[in-house]
Amino acid sequence: MATPIVDVHTHVYPPKYVELLKSRSEVPYIRTFDSDLTARLIILPREDDPSTPSTARGRPIGPEYFDIAKKIAFMDQHGIDISVISQANPWLDFLSASEATDAAVEVNDDINNMCEKYPGRLFAFGTLPVKAGAEACVREIKRLKGLKWMRGVVLGTGGMGQGLDDPKMECVYTTLEEAELPVFLHPHYGLPSEVYGPRAGEYGHVLPLSLGFPIETTIAVTRMIVSGVFDRHLALTLLLAHSGGTLPFLAGRLESCILHDAHLKKLGKLEKRRDIWDILKKNILLDAVVYSGVGVRAAVEASGEDRLLFGTDHPFFPPLEDEDTHQEWLSVATNYAAINKVFEGDKEKGGAVLGGNALRLLKLQAE
Incomplete structure (x- = not known):
């Protein structure tokens, strides 16, 4: 029997979350622009700049964003047996502390119920009430552990507002270790618009998505490494979106810069630290959403x-x-082709990347 194909990076906006976005008038929100009658999802910072053509603001949002039956149809069309769904960015990051806790329970229950409609085909990463603080996140992690289809949490690079190297995240990481739940780390905030130059508005979403997202991920994880998060939390597991951004390519340079930094040495942070290669092979999982054999x-x-x-x-x-x-979606076909190219002639290894690794690492069995 062939190993199932598993999609670990696939998003959904629960219907009640869509209603929330439609009720808002600032990013993130859903609206229809005068020159374009299609409802558009505006979620990226500065994406609704009035100087930007309406067709470059956000993206058209149809039922494939929130109707779980559309997800299953997509899976069937592309030969995907199991999906691990997660709420797409910006998650609950924009909600106040008073709103976030109840919203997290509602969204996570909603997504768990979506999975229940298709037993064994859908699992999920839950969302945390980050603005409500560490204690609220800890409580929700413990609750998620008891939900049948949950297999981890999805987090943005901002953490609770101060990044993932924030000392206030320590108890969250400890709780995740104890619950044996991985973090699916996904970017959202990108880079300051100034870095793309004065003509960036002419290029649609190409620069923030192709460059901003991967570099955002790289910076966030690097801060975790340099601050010693993985030295203190040996069992913490992160699944990094988009193959870890530029981290695989820059890991050697990062390690060299750490070892040659006089400031870190003076602070005693070069002693008894784990090197980046050990962290990458023990704490880090990478998705294959990189669209090339070179990236794979x-x-x-x-x-x-x-x-x-x-x-x-x-x-x-x-x-x-x-x-x-x-x-057929070109984006999906390109990922398939990249994996098949790298593992050509070795069906066992290729099958592991396409599904076997996810089955094992995320424990994708109905309990």
Whole structure:
């Protein structure tokens, strides 16, 4: 029997979350612009700049974003047996402390119920009430452990507002270790718009998505490494979106810079530290949402072929010819092709990346 194909990077906006976005007038929100009658999802910082053409503001949002039956249809169309769904960015990061706790319970229960409709085909990463503080996050992690289809949590790089190297995150990491739940780390905030230059608005979403997201992830994880998070939390597991950004390629340079930093040496932070290669191979999982054999090989070199997992990033990056609902998604076909190219002639290793690793590492069995 062939190993199931598992998609670990696939998103959903629960219906009640969509209602919340429609009720808002500032980012994040859903609205229809005068020059474009299609409802558009505005979630990225500065994405609604009035100088930006309406067709470059956000993205059209249809039922594939919130109707779980559409997710299953997409899976069937592309030969995917199991998906580990997560609420897409910006999660609950924008809610106040008073709103976040109840919203997390509502959203997570909603997603768990979605999984219940298709037993064994859907699992999920839960969302944390980050603005409500560490204690609220700890309580929700413990509650998620008891939900049948939950297999981890999804976090943005901002953590509770001060980044993932924030000392207030320590008890959250300890609780995740004890619950044996991994973190799916996903970018959202990108880089300051100034870094893209004065003509960036002419290039749609290309610069923030292709460069801003990966570099955001790289910076966030590097801060965790340099601050010693993985030295203190040996069992903490992070699944990094988009193959870890630029981390696999820059890991050697990062290690060298740490070892040659006089400030870190003076503070005693170079003693008894784990090197980045040990962390990559023991604490880090990488998805294969990188769209090239070059990227897949870098991920394998960094963390190992036994820690690389297939993903699609659905419902983002659909075919531009959106009137053809049965068209194969180029973004998905490209990921398949990259994995097949790297593991050509070795079906066992290729099958592990496409599904076997996820089954084992995320414990994707119905309990």
